[in-house]
Amino acid sequence: MGDRGGSNSGEALLFLTDEHLRRAIEAMFFAYRGFTADPDRILEEYGYGRAHHRALHFIDRTPGTTVNNLLSILGVTKQSLNRVLRTLIENGLVESRVGRKDRRERHLYLTDTGKALERELSDAQRARMRSAFRQAGPEAVAGFRTVLEAMMDPNMQRHFNNNTQTEER
Amino acid sequence: MGDRGGSNSGEALLFLTDEHLRRAIEAMFFAYRGFTADPDRILEEYGYGRAHHRALHFIDRTPGTTVNNLLSILGVTKQSLNRVLRTLIENGLVESRVGRKDRRERHLYLTDTGKALERELSDAQRARMRSAFRQAGPEAVAGFRTVLEAMMDPNMQRHFNNNTQTEER
DNA sequence: ATTTTATGTCAGTCTTGTTGACTTTCCAAG
C-alpha cells in the first residue's frame, strides 16, 4: 500500500485510485465548460447555438463535405442537422451545391460571411487553448493530446485522424 | 514568429500553429463525446439525463451540500436544477433535509438507491478514464490534468479545488 | 418591523435533440 507510482518516465505503473479518477472526471467537466464559454458568448450575439458552431467548424475543416459525412461526424439525426444547416444556408453562411458526380449529394461550403463567423469563433477558442497550453508547457500539451485521443470512441478516432479532402470545388 | 515561449519550465518552445490548436479543439470535442457516452447509455435505461448525473455526482462528492452551492457549481438556474432535483427526490435517490443552523437551507444527500446509481454511472466513466490513462501513461496523465485546469474559468478552478465538507449529518 | 436570503413553483420560450412518415432524385442491379 505504501508503494509508489514509480518514476515519471518509462512504463511506471499508474496508481489510479477512484479518487484520482473522480478528480479527473470533474476536471474534464469544468474544463469543457471553459472550452465552450467563449464561443457560446459570441454565438449568442448572432442568435446561434453550439450546433451551428459545430457545423461551421467541420464544414470549414473539410470544404465540400457531404451532409451524410457531417452526420456521422456530429452524431445527430439528419433532421436535427438539417434544421441548423437550413438556417445557415438561409442566412448566407453556408452554400449547398448539388454534387457533380452524384447529384443526390449536397456538398457544403462556407461563404465569406460563414468563414468570417467561423474565424471569430475559433479565434476565441484558440486563444483560450493557446493560453492554457502556454501555462501548462509543452510536455503537458503532449500528454493532454495523448489522453484525449485514448478517451475517444474508436469511431471518433477515425474521424479525428481523417483528413480526407472532399474537394468538389 | 520565430519567437520562443521559453519562460515556462525551462522547456522547449511551443509551436502553437493554428492548425495545432484546431486539432486540439477537435480532440477535446471528440473526447468529450467519449467521456459522456457510457453514462449516457446507462442514464437512458433509467429515464434520466445528464443533468441528473451531474446532480448525483456533486451531491455524492459533497454530501449535505445546499441547493445554492449546487447552483453555483453547475451554473444553471434554480428552476432548471429544481426540476431535476424534484425528480430525484420523488424517486427516492436524493434526500433533502432542512438545515439545523439555518432552516431555510436544504441539505442534500444521496439515499442508498441514489448511491447505487451514482456508483454505476461513475464506475462506467472511471473505467473509460482508467483505460485511457493506462494507454497514455503517467506522464501524459499529469500533463492532461495540468492543461485541463489551465483551461477552466477561474471561478470553476475554485470549485475544482474546493473540498469543503458541508457536513450537517 | 422590514428587508434580504434561500428555496420552491408556475407559466412560457428556446435550442437541440428525438421518431416517424412521405417525397424527390437518381444510381445501379436485375
Add this chain to the structure above:
DNA sequence: CTTGGAAAGTCAACAAGACTGACATAAAAT
C-alpha cells in the same frame, strides 16, 4: 428498361433541459 434502394429534404410531433419572469413562503438578518 424497370425497379430497388440510397441520399437527401420536408413536415409534424414531441421531449429534455436550458432559459426568463413572476410570485410564494419561510426564516434569518438588519
